[in-house]
Amino acid sequence: xxxxxxxxxxxxxxxxxxxxxxxxVDSQVTMMFWYRQQPGQSLxxxxxxxxxxxxxxxxxxxxxxxxxxxPNLTFSTLTVSNMSPEDSSIYLCSxxxxxxxxxxxxxxxxxxxx
Amino acid sequence: xxxVTQLGxxxxxxxxxxxxxxxxxSSSVPPYLFWYVQYPNQGxxxxxxxxxxxxxxxxxxGFEAEFKKSETSFHLTKPSxxxxxxxxxxxxxxxxxxxxxxxxxxxLQVFP
Numbered sequence: 001x002x003x004x005x006x007x008x009x010x011x012x013x014x015x016x017x018x019x020x021x022x023x024x025v026d027s028q029v030t031m032m033f034w035y036r037q038q039p040g041q042s043l044x045x046x047x048x049x050x051x052x053x054x055x056x057x058x059x060x061x062x063x064x065x066x067x068x069x070x071p072n073l074t075f076s077t078l079t080v081s082n083m084s085p086e087d088s089s090i091y092l093c094s095x096x097x098x099x100x101x102x103x104x105x106x107x108x109x110x111x112x113x114x
Numbered sequence: 115x116x117x118v119t120q121l122g123x124x125x126x127x128x129x130x131x132x133x134x135x136x137x138x139x140s141s142s143v144p145p146y147l148f149w150y151v152q153y154p155n156q157g158x159x160x161x162x163x164x165x166x167x168x169x170x171x172x173x174x175x176g177f178e179a180e181f182k183k184s185e186t187s188f189h190l191t192k193p194s195x196x197x198x199x200x201x202x203x204x205x206x207x208x209x210x211x212x213x214x215x216x217x218x219x220x221x222l223q224v225f226p
Contacts, residue, residue, distance in 0.1 A: 031212075031213075041219075042204060042218045043158075045214070048212075092157075096208075102160070103160075103208070103214050108157055
């Protein structure tokens with residue numbers, strides 16, 4: 001199955017600033033997914049990123065707040081823009097690795113906004 | 115659109131007792147179903163998955179789940195709970211290897 005390298009693993013940021021999270025996959029994948037896990041909550045899908053097209057955002061998430069890049073089939077970034085304390089969460093990327101309907105997750109980025 | 119419902123946000127069992135975590139799904143087409151476990155301050159680990167093969171799926175750590183189409187359920191069970199099973203468990207559904215949608219999670223506590 002695919003292996004995902006996600007960074008940074010954690011960060012503490014000032015409100016009003018932006019943070020870009022990177023995910024690198026060791027194989028080519030069509031779709032990459034970005035999730036948010038708020039403290040004590042489940043995972044919520046932010047958007048689906050396909051290479052060569054704009055990301056598809058879920059209800060409640062907008063491109064201005066969470067811009068996503070997908071320059072090739074092995075890499076994607078998620079930016080959390082103009083952060084507020086409510087953005088403090090764990091952000092995870094994921095891929096469907098084509099090994100039989102398996103989904104692999106990155107180790108997550110624990111973001112704290114102060 | 116597909117969704118999953120996990121009944122019971124918290125489940126408590128005694129060590130050695132049966133573990134039963136409930137998950138019901140909604141999907142207009144045949145779904146793929148998953149159970150993940152998350153230990154405190156750790157990442158997600160896949161326990162097992164149903165991908166339209168055998169309806170009884172065996173996973174890691176002695177867990178298993180049975181896909182019941184008539185009941186739209188995919189409950190997770192383990193015959194004998196261990197202290198190390200204490201964690202958060204998530205049921206999830208996908209269709210045609212599209213996005214994975216998670217339930218709200220069930221926190222399992224195991225008492226000695």
